[in-house]
Structures are given as structure tokens and as C-alpha cells.
Amino acid sequence: MQKNRIDQISEINKDKLLNFTFNGKKMQGYQGDTLASALLANDIKIVGRSFKYHRPRGIVASGAEEPNAIFQIGSGAKTEAGLKATQVDLYDGLIATSKKGWPSINFDIAIINDWMSKAFGAGFYYKTFMYPAKFWKFYEFFLRKLSGFGSAPDQKDPDNYDHKNIHCDLLIVGAGPAGLMSALCAVQTGAKVVIVDEKDRFGGKLLSSSEKINNIPAPEWAKNTQAILENSPNVTCLKRSTAFGYYDYNFITVCQHFKNHNLNQVKQRLWRVRAKQVILAQGAFERPLVFSNNDRPGVMLASAVSEYVKRFAVLPGRNIAVFTNNDSAYQTAIDLKQAGISDLVIIDSRKNNNSNAYLDVSSLAIEVKFNTAVINVRGNKHVDSIDLASINEATGIHDKEITQRKCDLLVYSGGWSPAVHLHSQSGGKNEWSNDLHCFIPIKSNQECESVGSCNGKWSLKDCLEDGLKKTKIILTNLEFDTPDVPLPEVEEKKYFSISPLWRVKSDIEPELIPKQFIDFQNDTSVTDIFLAVREGYENIEHVKRYTALGFGTDQGKLGNINGMAILGEVLGKPINEIGTTTFRPAYTPVSFGVCAGQDIGKFFDPIRKTAIHDFHDRLNVPFELVGQWLRPWYFPRSKETLYASVHRESLATRNSLGMMDASTLGKIDVRGKDAIAFLERIYTHDIANMSIGKCAYGLILGEDGMIKDDGVMARLDENHFYITTTTGGAATVLSWLEQWLQTEWPELDVYLTSLTDQLSTIVLAGPNSRKLLQKMGAKGIDSDELPFMHTAKTSINDLDVDIFRVSFSGELAFEVNVNSNSALSLWQAFMEHGKEYNITPYGTETMHVLRAEKGFIIVGQDTDGSVSPVDAGLGWMLSKNKDFIGKRSLTRKDSNKKNRKQLVGLYSVDKKSVVSEGSQLIKNKNKDKDNPVPMFGHVSSSYFSPILNQPIALALLENGRDRYDERLVAVSSDENEIEVIVTNPCFYDSKGERQNV
Amino acid sequence: MLLINCPWCGERDETEFSYGGEAGIVRPENPEILSDEEWGDYLFMRKNTKGVFTEQWNHSSGCRQWFLVKRDTVTYKIIDSYKFDRSDSENKGSK
Ligand SMILES: [Zn+2]
Numbered sequence A: 001m002q003k004n005r006i007d008q009i010s011e012i013n014k015d016k017l018l019n020f021t022f023n024g025k026k027m028q029g030y031q032g033d034t035l036a037s038a039l040l041a042n043d044i045k046i047v048g049r050s051f052k053y054h055r056p057r058g059i060v061a062s063g064a065e066e067p068n069a070i071f072q073i074g075s076g077a078k079t080e081a082g083l084k085a086t087q088v089d090l091y092d093g094l095i096a097t098s099k100k101g102w103p104s105i106n107f108d109i110a111i112i113n114d115w116m117s118k119a120f121g122a123g124f125y126y127k128t129f130m131y132p133a134k135f136w137k138f139y140e141f142f143l144r145k146l147s148g149f150g151s152a153p154d155q156k157d158p159d160n161y162d163h164k165n166i167h168c169d170l171l172i173v174g175a176g177p178a179g180l181m182s183a184l185c186a187v188q189t190g191a192k193v194v195i196v197d198e199k200d201r202f203g204g205k206l207l208s209s210s211e212k213i214n215n216i217p218a219p220e221w222a223k224n225t226q227a228i229l230e231n232s233p234n235v236t237c238l239k240r241s242t243a244f245g246y247y248d249y250n251f252i253t254v255c256q257h258f259k260n261h262n263l264n265q266v267k268q269r270l271w272r273v274r275a276k277q278v279i280l281a282q283g284a285f286e287r288p289l290v291f292s293n294n295d296r297p298g299v300m301l302a303s304a305v306s307e308y309v310k311r312f313a314v315l316p317g318r319n320i321a322v323f324t325n326n327d328s329a330y331q332t333a334i335d336l337k338q339a340g341i342s343d344l345v346i347i348d349s350r351k352n353n354n355s356n357a358y359l360d361v362s363s364l365a366i367e368v369k370f371n372t373a374v375i376n377v378r379g380n381k382h383v384d385s386i387d388l389a390s391i392n393e394a395t396g397i398h399d400k401e402i403t404q405r406k407c408d409l410l411v412y413s414g415g416w417s418p419a420v421h422l423h424s425q426s427g428g429k430n431e432w433s434n435d436l437h438c439f440i441p442i443k444s445n446q447e448c449e450s451v452g453s454c455n456g457k458w459s460l461k462d463c464l465e466d467g468l469k470k471t472k473i474i475l476t477n478l479e480f481d482t483p484d485v486p487l488p489e490v491e492e493k494k495y496f497s498i499s500p501l502w503r504v505k506s507d508i509e510p511e512l513i514p515k516q517f518i519d520f521q522n523d524t525s526v527t528d529i530f531l532a533v534r535e536g537y538e539n540i541e542h543v544k545r546y547t548a549l550g551f552g553t554d555q556g557k558l559g560n561i562n563g564m565a566i567l568g569e570v571l572g573k574p575i576n577e578i579g580t581t582t583f584r585p586a587y588t589p590v591s592f593g594v595c596a597g598q599d600i601g602k603f604f605d606p607i608r609k610t611a612i613h614d615f616h617d618r619l620n621v622p623f624e625l626v627g628q629w630l631r632p633w634y635f636p637r638s639k640e641t642l643y644a645s646v647h648r649e650s651l652a653t654r655n656s657l658g659m660m661d662a663s664t665l666g667k668i669d670v671r672g673k674d675a676i677a678f679l680e681r682i683y684t685h686d687i688a689n690m691s692i693g694k695c696a697y698g699l700i701l702g703e704d705g706m707i708k709d710d711g712v713m714a715r716l717d718e719n720h721f722y723i724t725t726t727t728g729g730a731a732t733v734l735s736w737l738e739q740w741l742q743t744e745w746p747e748l749d750v751y752l753t754s755l756t757d758q759l760s761t762i763v764l765a766g767p768n769s770r771k772l773l774q775k776m777g778a779k780g781i782d783s784d785e786l787p788f789m790h791t792a793k794t795s796i797n798d799l800d801v802d803i804f805r806v807s808f809s810g811e812l813a814f815e816v817n818v819n820s821n822s823a824l825s826l827w828q829a830f831m832e833h834g835k836e837y838n839i840t841p842y843g844t845e846t847m848h849v850l851r852a853e854k855g856f857i858i859v860g861q862d863t864d865g866s867v868s869p870v871d872a873g874l875g876w877m878l879s880k881n882k883d884f885i886g887k888r889s890l891t892r893k894d895s896n897k898k899n900r901k902q903l904v905g906l907y908s909v910d911k912k913s914v915v916s917e918g919s920q921l922i923k924n925k926n927k928d929k930d931n932p933v934p935m936f937g938h939v940s941s942s943y944f945s946p947i948l949n950q951p952i953a954l955a956l957l958e959n960g961r962d963r964y965d966e967r968l969v970a971v972s973s974d975e976n977e978i979e980v981i982v983t984n985p986c987f988y989d990s991k992g993e994r995q996n997v
Numbered sequence B: 001m002l003l004i005n006c007p008w009c010g011e012r013d014e015t016e017f018s019y020g021g022e023a024g025i026v027r028p029e030n031p032e033i034l035s036d037e038e039w040g041d042y043l044f045m046r047k048n049t050k051g052v053f054t055e056q057w058n059h060s061s062g063c064r065q066w067f068l069v070k071r072d073t074v075t076y077k078i079i080d081s082y083k084f085d086r087s088d089s090e091n092k093g094s095k
Helices: A035-041 A109-115 A124-128 A133-147 A177-187 A204-208 A218-230 A302-312 A328-338 A356-363 A421-425 A460-477 A526-534 A540-547 A560-571 A592-596 A613-618 A642-655 A675-682 A730-744 A769-775 A820-837 A844-853 B036-044
Strands: A013-022 A025-031 A070-073 A080-084 A094-098 A160-173 A193-196 A235-238 A241-247 A251-257 A266-280 A284-286 A299-301 A319-324 A343-348 A367-369 A372-378 A385-390 A403-406 A409-413 A416-418 A430-433 A438-441 A448-450 A517-519 A623-626 A629-632 A658-661 A666-671 A695-701 A707-717 A720-725 A751-754 A759-765 A791-796 A799-804 A813-819 A901-908 A920-922 A937-945 A950-958 A967-971 A977-983 B003-006 B010-013 B018-022 B052-058 B066-072 B078-082
Touching: A013 A035, A025 A035, A035 A302, A160 A177, A160 A460, A160 A592, A177 A193, A177 A204, A177 A218, A177 A235, A177 A266, A177 A460, A193 A241, A193 A266, A204 A218, A204 A302, A218 A235, A241 A266, A241 A421, A266 A460, A266 A592, A284 A302, A299 A302, A302 A328, A302 A409, A319 A328, A319 A372, A328 A343, A328 A356, A328 A409, A343 A372, A356 A367, A372 A409, A416 A438, A517 A526, A517 A560, A526 A540, A526 A560, A540 A560, A613 A820, A623 A844, A642 A658, A642 A844, A642 A937, A658 A820, A658 A844, A666 A675, A666 A730, A675 A720, A675 A730, A707 A730, A720 A730, A730 A751, A730 B018, A730 B052, A730 B066, A759 A769, A759 A820, A769 A813, A769 A820, A799 A820, A813 A820, A844 A937, A844 A950, A901 A937, A950 A967, A950 A977, B003 B078
Parallel strands: A013 A094, A160 A193, A160 A266, A193 A235, A266 A448, A299 A409, A319 A343, A319 A409, A343 A367
Antiparallel strands: A013 A025, A070 A080, A070 A094, A241 A251, A251 A266, A284 A416, A372 A385, A385 A403, A430 A438, A623 A629, A658 A759, A666 A720, A666 A751, A695 A707, A707 A720, A759 A813, A791 A799, A799 A813, A901 A950, A901 A977, A920 A937, A920 A967, A937 A950, A967 A977, B003 B010, B018 B052, B052 B066, B066 B078
16 A cells, blocks of 8 residues: 555656565555665555664665665675665565664663663763673674674575776766756767766656757757757766765776666676766765654754655655755755645744745745754654754754644754765865865875855755866866866756754753764764763764764764764864764765675686696596686595595606696796806805706795795706796796896896796606616616706607706606697507506695605795795805805894794604694693693694504794794694694605605 | 876876886996995985875886886876886886
8 A cells, every 4th residue: 555655747667566574564655666665655664673772763865875764685696785775676586684673673672772862872882791701702692683784695696797808088967957967068079978877767856957058948858958968979977876985097897786687787887987087976965853853753954855845756744844054955845745735834943034945935825933943853663753842042942831742743944964975085185164064075195076056055056167167177187178168047946045054952961961962873862972072072083983873884974064063063073173073985884795796706816737637637636726727636536535646646656657637837938148146146055066967956045045936947958947936836936037137137138938838847756767767768868868957858759858857755756748739649648558558647635744754844834934045944055155145144143043933753652643733842731721822833734644554744843943943832722732842844755765766 | 096107108097007106226237345334334225205106117018128117106197118228218227
């Protein structure tokens, strides 16, 4: 039953009935409704409960400033939290739920907060829930239940979102009178224009205006203008689109909502706009008035009521009072009268000034009470009457004599505040105008102009003129021909005289009268500002944080200016000395979905696969993500566990032959006549005396002397080297080398080329590795021809390969580099020919175990950017004959202080328990849990070693090398304690005989 | 988001670049002879300029070239961007 729907021409289509539910109740609205207009049509008064006091709240506004009608929309995977009913277009089947109010919005347990509101003043949350810390979980449970704005969906969002980039000459934000005039001017020049507006049609306030432009009604002029713009190829018209962020260099983000999307279409689009010039024409927000119980359902902004009546044919009351301190609300009274309301009164806090507005309403026989204020609203869940009193002109305090008046809708207007949000985000400042009683934007830091009512122009003609004039200047500056567009003829009402009334004052303390609300979303009232000042907060930024003024999802669009003015009153300062709080993106809430766009799932980050990946994939091996690379973790046979698989793989490698895909290693080709000079500065070891064909283990330090990366490097020719990096460090190291070459040593003749993708690397490790290579035709790899740490070219199966005799497992091993196109076939050939040696592919886990048995570090696992080569036991790698990056830092006092953590090995005393990586090392079993115990280091790598048949671990331990054989306790984060013995980090074949055969 | 003029490629979004910090930090010729304090100055001490600041940028997702930028740290306005070998550039410096 759409009780409040009236018979009047409007934008809704009464032939298209839409069904929806609100809090489980079935209702109907029409095509063209917003959820808010449909709820009002159905006479829904309470839409939610307030944040702190859980007071009943109703719809106040009609746009982005709405503080109360915030709902969960939809259900299941597609549910969305925190949407403003004023910004949700009604559709058939819509499900809306108010999330605040427990157990229901009509009976709310926490209303007790309201009765106890004396105890819940500003700073309440800071003061009350601080102690004792152990109670926090209990507090949190209740707070969350009481104050949630909604629930996140518990399933994957099935909708599509995307991003689009656009460059333009002119971006116009807001398609009200000023914005449309600006666009109409720019369209004629051929400039590339983007115009955006929040609503589903252009026009803004024109849509509910009764004025005329060029002799046609304003809503029709808006419609015609929209058609012109939509038919211009150089104009991109974005409706249902909000510009929510203004960043450096005129970079503006716009969120566009699509209507009636289905799952194959885009639901929301993020436009990333880079504009040469920006016109801000966002309009202005109407301010509420501040008096006792001004938050009761049935108290609404005047302009919003006009909009509901004229655009949606909804009349939310029958006996109506209009309370104002300015002329603009007189238009609402006229609109209401014309909609058939006869019980109507205007309560004006000003004295009679015989304005045009007054004369107009008088001619319609609308009663006006001057010098009068609404001092209180009565009615528990909804307005049923108001208390009126006259106000003393000199003091602003209301008289004691009170009259009551029945009404079911109170409409109010406290004047207008330009929407300076984007201007402020752009770095622009605002200035208080003593004539207009609002902040207006002054010069922006960026190429941007505010026009129309967001520039403090209130009359229709001024808005059009401001838009036209500034656009002409901008187009001329952009070197377009100045368009010859005349200012339209305007038939307008000049309803903008105002006399400020920041709060209705009483001669008793604000604490003793019913609450006068400033910020509805956060329940900030006048007494909170008084309290904040009493407790020493004077700066607006502090008061904001203490009282939560402007903290809600409406960002104080409604109440902030009133709050600042009242703070000024309490401090005895003019508003311009109070200033505004900082405006930050986003202007309105933006969904995570549209921020992520298409960058989700497998598009979140590129996945890199080796040339041999298909082989691994066919075996269904589990992969490990290393950087962006997918690497086989282990190669289970049938249903083998990780443990069993690693056990088998590592023993097979140690006893016969293992094979690993090491293609992900970073590979860089270094050449040029200064290659040696360059590498001498990069690596810690001596380069010049490396013979051609020699390999070396290379360590790269940061200038701070700490280990940055490591890998094998080889001299291939006089001025030609091949270096490898860790899998994760490949890109960083290449960039870092380039930086030194370009910025510090541009005189060096060196060329760096990444070969990571071009070459694949297959590691053959184990006592039978040479036999397999020779069986397959490799020449020149006998131990005398290719000694340990040397490289040679040969061919296998007619494929040219480079063989590096290096070892990360401690076994006789060869790294075979082959063109990536042939890598898969070479791998398969090795599998085939290696059968007689029980060739066993192994993954990263076995690689880790094998290298840990040898005490070899993994950069980034056993080092963390604070480990020097000396700490890691690699002091022998530091050349004394030359300078290299980081060398000087190694003699800094800090690098040589006592108690540095050094790399050690750990055995578990019970020979069974594998300690957790990340465990802390302490002296004794932890007895007194409340006292911090001294921690001497931590476990960086830990495995069960199959060849040693016991657990081993690597750790960084204070003075570790002096503590071999000491017993310590490793404590994991789940407080599991394991006794360990400190030892040399090399657990297996400490003489290195196995790799030297 | 800044719009940065790569001297090789032209104006591009900030997301294509990576930041290299203050320009003109020259690696000492002979680190061995420096005191800990002098070395520490080179290693750690950086200006926190309010106003025009010369800094290094790398067009890391583009041509991979390093270049110099003069930028106002208050307004974020980029005043100039140029190659290392321009005659008036602070032509050296790394991390
Ligand atoms: Zn470039």
C-alpha cells in the first residue's frame, strides 16, 4: 500500500510496478524510484538505529549526504553492505535489510544506551573500554553486535567489475545547471569532454526546480541538454557515476554503476580519468538545523522533501511544519502547497523582511511565524508534535513561553554548504564567507575550477553564468576557439537570503535539555562539543576525533559545518579561525570489487611457468609459488605424503641420481670491455684471476654490508660472464646492477641481458649424474677435463648445452643449460635414459633438505637483510685485494660488535622432534611465562634429514660459533618446547668429498 | 598520481616508474679512508627537503632508464626531468 504516493506528474513510471522487501516485509514501488523514495511512499518511518544511543532514525536526505538509511542490499553472494537507500535505484526483487537494531529496528535492546546517555558522552569509547585489557574480547563482541553497518558476503562475489582509462581535455563533475552549461559550451569546440553525475539522469537540482530556462521548464531544459550531449561524439556522458577521488596531476577516479546488469555484464566500472582541465560543479548540500530531538524520524531536509514530491510523487506527511533560517525552504512550502497540503506553517528564525519568498508564500496563503524556532520534537518513534518558542533577537536564546503544534512531518533548512570535497582533495583551500555563511573554494593547486553552487553561487542565473564564463576561459587556455555561446534567458526565484542559526539556544545548560544532534551517523550532539572543549580539545581535527564528528560513511556532509560553527561559539572564535577538517578520498564509499576490477583470481598477479611445466603438471605435482614462479614442491608417487616423498627423493639423489627443474634461477649475461671492473665492484670475491671456464660462488652485498643475493657466476670468455641470481631476486638484482651502471658508473662499458626465460636449467645431482650425461653423448666432462666449479659446452642428443659443474646438494652435480624450446624434450630424454640409475625428479622441498644438510644458506630464508657474510660464516669470500659494494660497512663498529647473530646448526636432543621454523632459542625451559625470557636467536630452516635419519635445523644465534655443543630450547609460537644442541651448520660430508669425484 | 616525463619516452603514469631517492649521493672514491661517521653519512643520511628536491627515478616498467627529476615536495609539481648527461645535472649518485 503506497500510502504516501500522490497523483502528480513525475519521473516515476506508474505502469511499471516493482516488488521489493524491506526487513522481510513485502512492498511495492515504481520504475524510477530510488529505494528511499519507495520506502517513503510506503510510509516507512524508522529505517535504522543510531550508532551509539540506538535511537530510531528515518530518512533525512535524498543523496550522498543521507546518514540514516544505510542498508544491506541483496542476499547470498551478491549481498552488499552499507548502501545508502537514496543512491540505490529500485529494481524488481530487491531485498533491503537494516543492519543496525538488535533484535529489530522497532524494538532495540541497546536503546538503553539512550536512557543512559549521560554516561556515553564524547570520548566514551576511549575512556570506558580501555581497561582491563582482558575484557576487550567481551567488549568487542557487544560493540560489533550493536554497531555494525552490515555484513560482508561469505561467498565469492559473482559480479564483474572493470577499469577503464580515459584522457580528456575537460572533465566536468556534476551535471546540474553549472555543469550542464559548461558542457554545452565545451561541446561546440570539439574538445574531448567527460561529464559525470551521480544520478541516473542529468539535471541535478534542475530536476525538482520550478524555474524556467529559455522559457522552458528547468527539468525539460536539463533533458534537452542531456540529449545534445549524448549525441555529441566528443562527449562521454557518465550517469550513475561518482567522482570520488582527486589525485595529483588532475587524475580523478570515477565509479560508475550499471543498472539492470546481469552476470555477464559489468556491475561497476572504475574510470581512471586524466584531464587537462577539471570543472567542479558538484553543487551544495543543505544543512540541518540543530535543536532538541532533531533526529526523530519525520524530520527531513527541505530540498529532499521537494525532490521526493516533485521527482517521485511521494508526500511523506500531511500536517507539515517548515523550519528555516533562510529563503530556500520557502520553495519547499510552495511545492507542498501545490501538492495539496493545507496544514502547513513556515517557522522562520529570522524577523520578517518582506522578501520575495515571503510575498510568494503569502499569496498562496501559507502561514509564516517569524522570530520563532522549533525548540523540541515530541513523539517516541516519530514526530507527532513540535514545541515552538520565539527567540530573542539579541541573544539568540528562546523564550520560556512554549506553544505546541501537531505535525507529522517537520521539514528544515539551515542554509547551504558548497560541496568543496573534490576541490579540497585536489589541494585547494577554502575560505569562510561572512556574506554567504559557508566555506567557498579559493584557488586550487591544480588545473581545476569550481563553478555554480559549489562555488557559492546560489541563483540559477549565477550558476549558469559562472559555468559559462569559466568554461570559456578554460577552453581559450586550451587553445580552442572561444565558443560563441550566449547565456540563456532565465526566469528565476531569488530565494537565498539567510541569517545563520547554528543551534537553538536555551537559557539552561545544553546537558539539561534533550539532545541536539549535529552528526546523525555518529550520534554527535551539542553537548559532546562542549565536553570536548572542557576536556581541552580545541583544534577541529582533535574535536573531530574525540567526538567522532564527521567520521561516518557520509563523512559529515550533513553536520560538519554546524559542528564547526558550534565549536567556534564555544571557543568564542569566528568560524574562519576554526577551519575545516581534511577532506580525503573517497567522497562516497567505494566497493572493494570495483577497486580490484579484473585483477582477481588468476589475473591478480602474473604466473610464470618453466618450459618443463607441462611435465610436472601431468604428474599432478603440488606446486609452490616462488616469487611469481610455480615450482614443483615434491613429486609424490601415488598417494605419498610430503614427508615420504622427500625422504625417497633425497635418498635417491644421495645414493644414485636426482633431477631438478632449476629454470627459475635468474640468469644474466654480462659482457663489455669493463665487465671485469664492474663485477669486481659487485661481487665480494676476486674476479680478474678467474680463468676462462671457471665458476665461482658469488655473494652480492648491499652497501650496508649485508647479504643481498647469491648465486653461481662463470667466466665464459675474456670479457664475457654469466651470472645467476636467486629465483626471487632475479628482477631486483638486474635493476640494481643497471642502477649502478647508469647512475654511478656510466663510463663503464658493460651490457646486461636477462636470459632467465631464454635458457632452462636442469640439475642432475648424485653419484651417477656424470654417467648419465656421458651415456647420452656429453663430451669433455670427466673429472680431469671438467673439474668441480668449471663450465663447458657440449651437446646431448644433438642439443647444444652449457654444463656447469657446481653443486647445491653436496653431491657430484651438473647444471645443464639448454635453449628453453628444447628443455622439455631434454628433460624427458633424461627421464628415459636415467631409468637404469633410478633417476628421481625432486622438488623445492628436497632441494631445501639437501642444501640444509650441507649448511648452505637460502638468501631471504636464512638471511633477512641484517646478516653479514661474516655472520653467515662466509667471511672467507671477502676479498682483501679490492673494494666492493658493502666492504666498508663490514668494518663499521656495529658490524663487529659482540653478540651478533651467527649461522649455526641445531640437532634435536631426542633425535625425533623437528623444531618449527621461526622458533626462538632460549636458555632453559620456559617457567615464568609472564616475564620476557632472553631470546638468543631463531630457527631459520628446519627439516628431517633422511640421510642422517634425524632432524636438523639452521639458526641465527648470538655468538653462535662460540657455542657449539651448548644445549638450548627452541620454543615455537604455539609454545612447543624442544631441546636442541648447537653445532656446525654443515651436517653432512663436511670435507666436501662427494662433490669432488 | 604523478604524471612523469621520462626523457626517453615522454609523459607516463607514476605507476610505470620506481623511485630512487635523493640524487647527487656520490659513492666515495676511496671508502677505506673514511671514518665510520663519514661512511654513515653516505650510507644513511638523506635530506628531507621542503620545496624543490632533485631525485632519481627509473622508468622501470618502460625503457628501464634512470633519470633525474626536480620536484616540489610541497605541491608535488614536477619542475624538470632530464637525463644524467645533461650538462647542468647533478650527474652522479646511487643508493
Ligand atoms: Zn622511458
